[in-house]
Amino acid sequence: MADLLDQERRLLFARFDNDDAWRLGSLLVELARERDLPVTVDVRRGEQQLFHYALPGTSADNDAWIERKIRVVRRYGHASYLVGQQFRDQGTSFEAASRLDPDRYAAHGGAFPVLVRGVGPVGTVTVSGLPQLEDHRLVVLAVERFLAEVA
Template sequence: MSAPEKTATPDIPTLEEQERTLVLPSFTYEDAWALGTLLVELARERQAPVAIDITCGGQQLFHAALPGSTPDNDAWIARKRRVVERYHASSYLVGSRFRAKGTTFEDSSRLDPDAYAAHGGAFPLRMSGAGFVGTVVVSGLPQIEDHALVVEALTRFTSGT
């Protein structure tokens, strides 16, 4: 496995800006496949032991588990996805907002930690003119790296590179 890169911890304004800018003009089944396969390619380049999930309107459109991932990653995906579905914000941003208030999501959200996890790696899929339509989730790396991988893929996907 390649040496992990040090990922800078983004602040709340940066996280909010990511969500404002990473908006899709449309999102089809083919787009889910393209975004999912882009995430797989990026993860393979890094030999990242992750699971990847894209869900829209309650339907799983893409799922992949790379070598080194485990069934536990699927449980984390479900928990992080529920946070995004509830708050319509990335799981990392939700957790960061609680930490900024001097508390934790687990201590203050009043949500079951077995069902919800405000750890990085789940990001809302938004369409221009439609708003929140689904989630893209990565699990298997430290939370900031899960988040950064999703943001990198969405940035490439929305820019067409």
């Protein structure tokens, strides 16, 4: 848990606009292509979808997973993997203990809040298509690289 919380503390954007969403989404697609990963990538600011791309090997099911993961980030203000891990650390599961409709919410890895320094969460960056920890790690890697490039 400490590592997951640390990721959110250090992965802060100075700002986040439409061009940033495009560059971050494109970086994620590039990373996925380099690794031949069948993922769908989604980047949003608020409710607005600014970037969406599905690589070969994905389906509309990935879009549904993205929506469910994003709802968790919006409700809890934390990465979807972190939220799921909090429940696992308590000896239960998100599905069993959250009392939220599992058809609408999924605390599975892959959705990460776009956090702007001094502002807080302004959007989400999400990947779907891999096992949940791998989805989470891919998003974190992309955000780290993006922030290193704009620094």
